[in-house]
Amino acid sequence: MFFFGKAASVFAGAAVLAVAGVASATPVNFVNPDGWSVGDIGSTYQAWDVFTSTLGNVPDVGYDNGGSSVVPSGVGVSGPYVASSGNFYGLFGDFGVTADVVNATDSSGSGTHIVVQLASTMTADDVQVLDDQGGVIAGVSELRADSLGQVFLYNMTPPGSTTPVPIYSYEEIYEFYVPNYTGDFQIVASYGAHSSFDGLRIDSYLSDSAMAVTAIPEPAAFSLILLGSMMLLKRKK
Numbered sequence: 001m002f003f004f005g006k007a008a009s010v011f012a013g014a015a016v017l018a019v020a021g022v023a024s025a026t027p028v029n030f031v032n033p034d035g036w037s038v039g040d041i042g043s044t045y046q047a048w049d050v051f052t053s054t055l056g057n058v059p060d061v062g063y064d065n066g067g068s069s070v071v072p073s074g075v076g077v078s079g080p081y082v083a084s085s086g087n088f089y090g091l092f093g094d095f096g097v098t099a100d101v102v103n104a105t106d107s108s109g110s111g112t113h114i115v116v117q118l119a120s121t122m123t124a125d126d127v128q129v130l131d132d133q134g135g136v137i138a139g140v141s142e143l144r145a146d147s148l149g150q151v152f153l154y155n156m157t158p159p160g161s162t163t164p165v166p167i168y169s170y171e172e173i174y175e176f177y178v179p180n181y182t183g184d185f186q187i188v189a190s191y192g193a194h195s196s197f198d199g200l201r202i203d204s205y206l207s208d209s210a211m212a213v214t215a216i217p218e219p220a221a222f223s224l225i226l227l228g229s230m231m232l233l234k235r236k237k
Contacts, residue, residue, distance in 0.1 A: 027119040027199040029148035029171045035113070035211035039067045042107025042206035046099075048077055049199050050086035061201070066104045074132075074184065075102050079197060088197040094125075097197050099187040100132065101204065109206030111179040115214055116187050117148065119171045119199035125190040127174045132184035143175040144213045169198055177210035 026049050032038070038045040047061035056076035063071045079088030080095040088097055103112060114129060129140050148171040155164035178185070187202055205211065 027117070027169070027171050027201070028151055030117045030119075030199070030201050031148070031173070031214055031216065033115045033203045033205070033211075034214045035207075036205045038062075038064050038203070040205070041066050042104045042109055044101060044104050044202070044204045046071075046075060046101065047199075047201040048099075051077065051079060051082055051088050051197075052086060054079060054082060065102065066106050072102045074100055076100055077200060083196065085196075090191055090193045090195045093193045095191055095193075095195075097189045097191070097200070098134075099200060099202055101185050101187065101202055103182055103184050103204060104206055105182070107182075107206035109182065110208050111177060111206070111210075112182055112185070113205045113207050113211045114176045114178065114185070114187070115201075115203040116174040116176070116189075117172065117199075117201040118174075118189055118197070119151075119169050120191060120195050120197045121153070121167060121169060122192050122195035123147075123170050124172060125192060127187065127189045129176045129178060130186045130188055131181075132186060134186055134188075137178055137181055137185070139179050139181075141177045141179075141210065143177055143210060145174050146172065146216065148173050148216060171199075173214065173216065175213050182206055 036043050043066060045062060045064040046059040048057060048059055049061050051057045055078045057078070058071050058076055063069055063075070065072070077097060077099045079097040081089045081091040083089045088095070116127060118124060118127070127145070129137060131137050150168040150170050153167045153169055156167050157164050191197060
């Protein structure tokens with residue numbers, strides 16, 4: 001569903017050589033959801049930037065469940081090999097990253113709108129919403145799967161080549177609506193071998209219907225705003 005390719009695959013073999021210190025970057029393009037705010041009744045927010053274990057990483061960036069910042073038992077992210085940089089890394093082949101989310105309970109909404117934002121050196125092969133046991137939930141609607149942007153990490157020269165290849169962190173956003181379901185859930189993202197998974201944010205909101213999808217700021221718009229501001233400053237001088 002994405003329009004850009006998995007550029008990282010061209011140097012997959014070379015990436016093994018750097019696994020102990022895969023570069024990481026704090027996601028810069030993640031956005032707040034439209035339609036509700038973190039801390040609202042019926043909402044959840046959890047975000048990760050550093051992974052230190054293959055199992056049960058609690059949110060290190062932030063957490064909120066209907067106004068409570070106490071992380072309940074059961075919330076965490078699991079993945080494959082952990083690099084020294086605090087990333088999950090697909091050292092032994094394709095892999096999945098699983099996030100366990102405790103849903104909000106203090107709302108009359110009959111369904112759950114979910115916003116998932118991810119950062120990795122490859123785009124995701126697949127992102128799913130499952131129940132808290134990893135089972136299929138009937139009626140899940142994928143509302144969007146889009147790019148948020150990419151962040152340059154470093155240049156890598158593959159074995160046998162003298163040409164450096166730029167390595168990027170690809171930041172993506174998925175949105176789902178799950179009708180008639182307000183239970184706890186899992187987000188499972190699948191990636192190709194030698195991808196480095198760097199960051200994750202999940203927001204959810206209990207609602208009787210899907211909310212409007214989250215607006216993504218256009219980089220071009222920011223450039224025009226910046227240019228206009230510079231011209232205005234010049235006129236004032």
